[in-house]
Amino acid sequence: MRVKKYIRGLLSVACFGATAWLASGLAQAESLPANSAQDDQFLALRTAARSDDQLGAANLAARLGDYVIPSYVAYYKIKPRIRNLVAPESEIREYLTRYDGSAIADRLRNDWLIELGKAGMWSTFDEQYPLFVLNDDTQLKCFALTSRAMKGANVADEARALLTAPKDYGQGCTSLIAALMQNRQFTDNDLWVQIRQAVESGNAAVAKRMLVSTETSAAAFQQVIDKPALTLARGPGADRASHELFLIALGQAAKSSAPLAATFLTGASARLTPAEMAQGWAQIAMPAAFKLAPEVIDYWRKTDSAPLSYEAYQWKVRSSLRAGDWALVRSTIEAMPQALRSDSAWTYWLGRAYRHEGKKEAAQQQFQSIASGYGFYGQLALEELGQKITLPAGPTPSTPGDIALMAQNAGFKRALKFYDLNLRYEGIREWNWELRKMNDRQLLAAAEFARQSDVLDRMVSTSDRTRQEIDFTQRFPAPHLEMMNANTRPLSLDTAWVYGLIRQESRFIKNARSQVGASGLMQIMPATAKFVARKIGLTEFGQGQINDINTNLLLGTSYLSMVQNDLDGSEVLATAAYNAGPGRSRTWRASLTRPVEGAIFAETIPFSETRGYVKNVMSNTIYYSVLFDNGPQSLKARLGKITPKNFAESDLP
Incomplete structure (x- = not known):
């Protein structure tokens, strides 16, 4: 009888749901x-x-x-x-x-x-x-490996290479891990690596879904996440799972106090293997690295050759750069998986480490391999080879006929329609789809069509794809130049720097609006706009004016000037402050124990968005300087050195 009532209840709920859905x-x-x-x-x-x-x-x-x-x-x-x-x-x-x-x-x-x-x-x-043409969905790649594994294929190595970023895991990737555990292609080591990696990246929910392949209860795991001190106080138990939970608890506790977590780890050393001790130090080092704690380099040195996540490898290098430990920079980069090691950042820093150790030829090979790139580390590598940054000869302009063909492109027409509807996501998808098989000449014509259609973000993005024929007027446009100069000159602000920032902020979309509410070319937050307007005496300012080009430039340049003056004139610090806030930029600077190169400061910014932002803005600025000054430029000179506040040479040891 109770079952019948339960079923009737389900049916009534279903009917109500269907009625609500219909309504x-x-x-x-x-x-x-x-x-x-x-x-x-x-x-x-x-x-x-x-x-x-x-x-x-x-x-x-x-x-x-x-x-x-x-x-x-x-x-x-x-x-x-x-x-x-x-x-x-x-x-x-x-x-x-x-x-x-x-x-x-x-x-x-x-x-x-x-x-x-x-x-x-x-x-x-x-x-x-x-x-599936784009093949850019990690979850689908996991499903594809699962399908092959179920047919008897050994996909363990491919899975390990794929499963490096838990933020991209959906059901497909956690199901793949479970399937590989079930058919014994993955070992307990593989499973716990994945669980630790998920927790390290802040994805405890993903880690919890993987616990089904262990004997650990969800409640016990949640206690490790929420109250790690309890787990650490008990110490590592007798079985593998309790040891792993102890290691995870170290990382969780280190978020509040790395020295306290280190004390617990040292106290448990008699019950942990050398490999577990090394992994424990890695667990502690990651949160300490994000805080730019000076003692973090000591933690990293104790990790020995412990296998690390992609993120941990990178932070081990960053901490080593801050500490000036070039031997650890070299050994860590050399230990990276090849897919990570080949990134231009680590190619550059490996070259610097080789040069520091007197291995000039090996260093030159690293620099030469990336010096043709037009980004931050390509520019720095070029300078390491003794050259300044210049522009290559421009390509032959696209003909009217070339541009007319682009105007007839059905995908571009759809893209422009979406832009008219302010559906930029759909517009970008349609536009980029059409670029996939284009050669340099076609890409340049498409970029010129974007310019004529007043979608400068598509012009920049499209022109950035060319490999042999490079048009820097497309890649680095300077619209509203007269208006810009009228705002930058009274402030003695470098116009090239402001354009470098706008290129990164809005890609010249006049009505750009971010998810957090920043608006216009210079992406100004409403509260910031109100504050700056009051400071400069713009008494009749209203929020409705924020997308007006001249007002946006006036407020943005004024704010940038204020921030730069507050940070002793440093463009690097001010750029970081423009993205993450002046308080954070000051905090990151205050964590320095000695002067560091501007490139090292940029690479070691804890926020990934701000880190990429600063490098891109400074790289952009150099190209704008070349365009405006019509002469070679030095990124290293512009980056300069970042010193602790009120630092004096006498403070050096």
């Missing part, structure tokens, strides 16, 4: 008048699809039978029903056939493959996966 779908469609603009209906359709509102999407799609982008109308109609494979397979296949070769069809195939992987429908998955 929401009807409300979505009926909220727009029948004579509303098609663009408004299309935007409502997109919202319905992204909310998994099947009925609302169907009703709105029915109104848009002659809309200018039919492939997206059809996509948004079917998308809510892709989830859990509600849509019939025949309908999905018909869509993929009708829009074969388009960006949105590839997107739909991505959506479908995820659901096929979740459902374990491997026959259809294996048929469709090779047709």
Whole structure:
């Protein structure tokens, strides 16, 4: 009797849910008048699809039978029903056939493959996966390895190479780990590496999903995360799992106090193997590295040859750079997995380490391998080879005929339509899809078409893809130059630096708005705009003016000047402050125990966004300086040295 009541309850809930779903779908469609603009209906359709509102999407799609982008109308109609494979397979296949070769069809195939992987429908998955053109979804790569493993293939090495960034793990990757544990392609070592890596990157929920392959309860694991001191006080137990939980607890405790965690580790040394001790020091070193703690270098030196995560390898090098331990810089980079070691940053710093050890030829080889690159470390490597930064000869301009061909490109037309609708994500997807198979001449013509269409972010991005023919006027545009100079000259602010910052901030999108509310070319936060306006006496400023180009430049340059003056004129510190806030920039500087190169300071900024931001802005600035000054430039000279506040030469040991 109780079971029948339970079933009736489920049915009533289901009926209520279906009624609510029907009502929401009807409300979505009926909220727009029948004579509303098609663009408004299309935007409502997109919202319905992204909310998994099947009925609302169907009703709105029915109104848009002659809309200018039919492939997206059809996509948004079917998308809510892709989830859990509600849509019939025949309908999905018909869509993929009708829009074969388009960006949105590839997107739909991505959506479908995820659901096929979740459902374990491997026959259809294996048929469709090779047709997924972009192949940029980590979860799908995990599903593909799972499918092969279930057919008897040994994929352990491929899985280890893939599973390095837990933030990208979905169900597909945790399922892959479970499958490889079950068929014994992964060992307990592999599993605990993955669990530690997930916790280290702040993804405890991902780590918890992997616990099903251990004998550790979710409650015990959660206590390690929330109250690591309790685990450390008990010490490592007798079995493997308790040792691993002790190591994880060290990392958690080190977030509050690395010295305290170090005390617990030292106290447990008699019950841990040398390999576990080394891993324990690595667990402590990572949180200490993020805090730029001076004692972190001692922790890293005790890690010996412990296997590290990709992030830990990089922070071991960064801490070594700050401490001036070039031997540890070299040995750590040499121990990196090849995929990580080949990054231009570590190629450059390995070259510097070799040179410091007197290995001039080995250093030159490292620098030469990246000196042709146009980014931060390519520029620095060029200078290490004794050359200044200049511009190559520009290419032959695109002809009107070349540009006319781009104007006829259907994907570009869709992209521009999306830009008009302020749907930049869709616009970028359509635009970039068309660039995949273009040669340099076609890319330059596409970039020029973007310039003429006033979508400068696409111009910059497109021109950045060329390899042999380089047009720096496309890559580094300087719109509104007269207006810019009128704002920078009274402040004695370097115009090249401001353009370098804008290129990174907004890519010259005039109405750009970030997720946190920053606006305009210089991406100014509302509170900052109000503060600066008051400081400079702009008495009639209103938030509605923030996207006005001249007002945005006035406020942005004024703020940048204030920040630079507060930080002793350092462009590196001021650039970091513009992105992360002056307080953080001052804190990072205060953590220095000695002067360091500007490049070392930039590389060791704890925030990954700010770290990349500073390097990109300073690299951009150099190219703008070359363009404006029409002469060679030095990035190393511009970066200079970053010293602790009020530092004097007499402070040196």
